Amino acid sequence: MKLRVKFKFLIENMLKGLLWMAILAALYLLAKEYVIDENQEVWLERFYSQPLIIYGIYIGSEVFFGLFPPEFFMLWAYYKGDVWHYVGNLFFFAGVSYAAGYLAFLIGRYLRRVVLFRYLGRKFFSKYWPLFRKYGSFLIIAAALTPLPWSAISMLVGTTEYPMKRYLYFGLFRLLRFAVYGYIIYQTHQIA
Template sequence: MKLHFKFKFLIKNILKGLLWMAILAVLYLLAKEFIVDENKEFWLKRFYSQPLIIYGVYVGSEVFFGLFPPEFFMIWAYYKGDLWHYVLNLGFFAGVSYGAGYIAFLVGRYLQRVVLFRYLGRKFFSKYWPLFRKYGAFLIVASALTPLPWSAISMLVGTTDYPMKRYLNFALFRILRYVIYGYIIYQSHQFG
């Protein structure tokens, strides 16, 4: 397959990611306007006074296939403190996400040897097997940068005997996602 089609796949998914972020932004603004601003004391007490619960929910979400979009946690981090707290939180979030992908990759490596998983894995990953065969590393990069399921694709890649060092290098794009999205969220709140 020509490189052109692989880049087209990557760009298409990045645009989907930006659209997803725009939808989240609109939902966030609506919720902030009509729900949070109406009862600030309740929300501040509920979410900002117990950061360990938020961190726990985030770690669980990243380990279990991204149940919640990380952008919600970035917004929470923005309101939690000053710029340095925000940057430290983004670093924590990015590290956890990168680590969760690596753990999923290792789980995929282990499960590839389990006969039952070979059967179940074909069913579970049926949507992503053809994409991985067709796009390879571009699927890793696309899932790192966009709302594609990062942990699930990392696990899939682990089941394919993909070289670990190459996976870890391409997985670094996950950190880039946090830098870009974190910057966008920070800048959008500066004028809001």
């Protein structure tokens, strides 16, 4: 019975993630049709002439609790070159995201010893503590696969006595998210 509830939680969050992906794809197709195609030279010059800035923004976003959805950067990467360049960018984005989650986990491990954080952490993570208590590893998988805040959940898990090897193992689902969402974005472009 308890395992069924955890799987239901995971599936519900995966469906939310797919809904989010569908909304992004629809918004992108509309923007492409009515905004980007009208002024393609301006958009290409503005966003593609300085890739290091885009990579820096992505790294900062992933380290600081996912300020921007990674799907925006996947969309950007599609126009950056051929298929292999896109796949290379996906590997880069997935690696940075996984590493940012691990860094947040380590920060959580450190902060758990800080007295002030024990108080502030309870307030900051108040929304996710009950979920972690109830779902445990399934919350890590859900955060890895869905729009739940990956770095914040990773930090929360780090503040507990959760085993690092198990966290790293379940965190690998983050790479699966990038593979699936990257494929969906690629196919969306093929339709358009």
